[in-house]
Amino acid sequence: MLKALRSIRARLLAGLLALVAVTTLVAGAVTYSRLLTETSALLDYQLHQMALSLRDQAAFGPGLQLPSRANGSEYIVQIWDPFGTLHYLSSPGLATEAGLPFIPPPAILGYADMRFAGRSWRVYSLDTVWGVIQIAQPWSVRDSLARQAAIRVLAPILALLIAMAAAVVWIVGGAIAPLRRLTAEVQRRDARSLEPIVAPELPAETAPLIDELNRLLARLREAFGKQRAFVADAAHELRSPLTALSLQLQLLDRARDESARNEARARLGAAIERSIHLATQLLTLARQEPQGAPVQLQPIALEDCVRQAIADVHSLAEQRDVELSLTSSSPADGSLMVRGDPDAVRTLTRNLLDNAVRYSPAGGTVKIRLDQATSERSATAGSPPQPTASGVALTVEDEGPGIPPAERDRVFDRFFRRPDAAEGGSGLGLAIVRTIADRHHARVRLEDAEPHGLRVIVTFPP
C-alpha cells in the first residue's frame, strides 16, 4: 500500500479523492441534519396552522361540523371543552387492538413531545375560548417525511461526488500523461541516436530533468564519438604495417634463390615486429583512455617505476649503443612520492625512454632526472618571483635532433609522425604519455636540450 503511494499519481488521486469524499460527506451530513431541523419546524408550523384553522372554523358546539374522517390521516385531533370534557377525537388511521389512541391529559400548551400508545408523538395544544385544541403527529411519520426529503436533496450531491471523483481521476491522469511522453522520448534513444530531447509541449517542471538528460546524452555522444574515432584511426593505421607484412610475404613467395628468401624472411620478421608493436601500443592507449578500466591512484615511489622502465628499454638501448643515466634527488625523509597508478607511470616512462633511445645517436646518453619540482609564482610588483615546491618532476633528455617548437603541440596527436621519424615507431608514444599524464593531473613540457636534443619534463602534482 505504501509502495503504491510512492507514485505521484496514486498520491494525487488518494489525496484529492479523500478531499472530495470528506467534503461531500461533511456537506451531506450537515445538509441532512439541517434538513431534519427544517422539516421538523415545517411540520410544527403545519400543526399550528391546523389548530388555528380549526379554531377559526366558527364557534363550535354540538353542531360543529368537522371534516369527515379521511383515510390516511396520521394526526390525532382532540378538542377539550372548557369543562374538561373530551369533545372530539379523531384518529381514523391509527386504530389498534387497544382501541383508538388518544392524547392523555394534562394538555401542555404549545409544543410537547409525549409518549403514549407505544409511540412517540409531537403534540401541539392551542388554548381557545371554546376549549383546548390538541393535534398530535407520530414522530415516526415526521422522521419518515424528513428522511424522504433528505434523500431527495442528497441524491444529487451523491451524484456530484461520483462525477467529481471521475473528473479528478481524469484530470490527474491528464497531468501525469506528459511523463509518459518523456519516457517514450528517452526510450527512443540508443547508441545510434543520441540527439538531445526537444519537447516544448512537456510541462515546465520537467525542464530541469530534460536539461540534465540532454547534458548526459551530449556526454554519451562525445564518448561514443571518441571511441568510434579511436577505432577508425587504429584500423586505418594498422593497414600500413599489415600491408608491409602482406607485401613481404608476397616477395618471399617470389624469391627464387636462397639469399633472396633469407632477405625476404628477415624483412617479414621486421614487419611482424612492427605490427605487434603497434597493436601493443594501441592496447596500452585504450587501457589508459578514460573509458578504460578505472584504477585508483595510490601513493607510489616514482623512482621504482622509473627503474623498472629503464630495465624495460635496456636491451634496445644496448642494441643502439645508447647509455641511460639516472640521477634522483630524494628528500631526506625518503624517496619522492606521487599519487598514481604504478603500471601507468612505468608505461609513461618507458615510452619517453623508448623515444629518447630511438632518436639518440650511437654512443649518446639519455639523461633521466627525478627532482622536487619548483614553480615560480609570477612576480608581484616590488618583489622577485618566489620559488615554491610543487610536486615531482621527471625529466628525460636525449641528444637527438629535437622537435621544432612549431610541431610541439602536434606530436602529442595520435599517429602523428614527423617527416624524419625514426624506424619502427607507431606514432602513439607521446599520445600515450599525454593520456597517462592527464589521468595523473601531471603536466608535460617539451624543451630544447643543449646543444641539441629534446627534453621532456613531466611534473606530477604535489
Place this chain on the structure above:
Amino acid sequence: MRVLLVEDDRMIAEAVRTALQQDGNVVDWMGDGASATAALASETFDIVLLDLGLPRRGGLEVLREARRRGIATPVIIITARDDVQSRIAGLDSGADDYVVKPFDLDELAARMRSVLRRGAGRGEPVIEHAGIRLNPATREVSYRGAPVQLSAREFAVLEALLLRPGTVLSRAQLEGRLYGWGGEIESNAVEVYIHSLRRKLDPDTIRTVRGVGYCVPKG
C-alpha cells in the same frame, strides 16, 4: 619502365621497390610530397605510384600540381583510404587508377600495364609495331614471328621506344630508364644496347636522330 614510387612508409616502399625491380623496372623512391613534386618537375617517368598520406605535401596536392603543369604521366594512387569520397577525389584530381592497401603485387603490376596501355592509346596488351611483337607482361619479344632473346636492359630500351612510336627519346632519358637516380652509368651503354637491338631485330627498326636521340619510326 621508369617508375616514381612516392610512399612515406619505408617497409612498404622497400617491398614494392624490390618487387618492381625484380620485374625489370627502374624505381626511384621519394618519401614525401615536396621531393615528389621536385622529381616530377625535373625527370621523366613512365608511371607514378603515389601514396596519399605524405609528409610535407599531400599526395592529392602533388597530383593536382603535376596535372596543372601539364605532366601527363600516368599515376596510380596507392593508399589506405578506401572510402568512396577519397576514391572520387583521387580519380577526379587526375589519377588513372586507385589501389587500396593492402594489395597484391601481381595485381598492381597488371594495373600498371593497363594504365600504360591506355596512355599509349593501345587496346591490345601486346605492343605490335613494324613487325616487332613485345609483350610487357611476359617480357617476350618476337620479330617477324621469330622469338628474340633480349637482356633486361635491352628490353627496357626497346619497350621505352615502342611505347611512343615517333617520339624521340634522348640518351639521357634512356639512361634514366636503365638506371634511375644514383645508378652507375657506363659511358656509352645506351649505344651498346641500341647496337645490339639493331643486330637482333633490324637496323631500320631504330632510327638515330643526330644530336637528339633515338626513336622508332611511326608507320
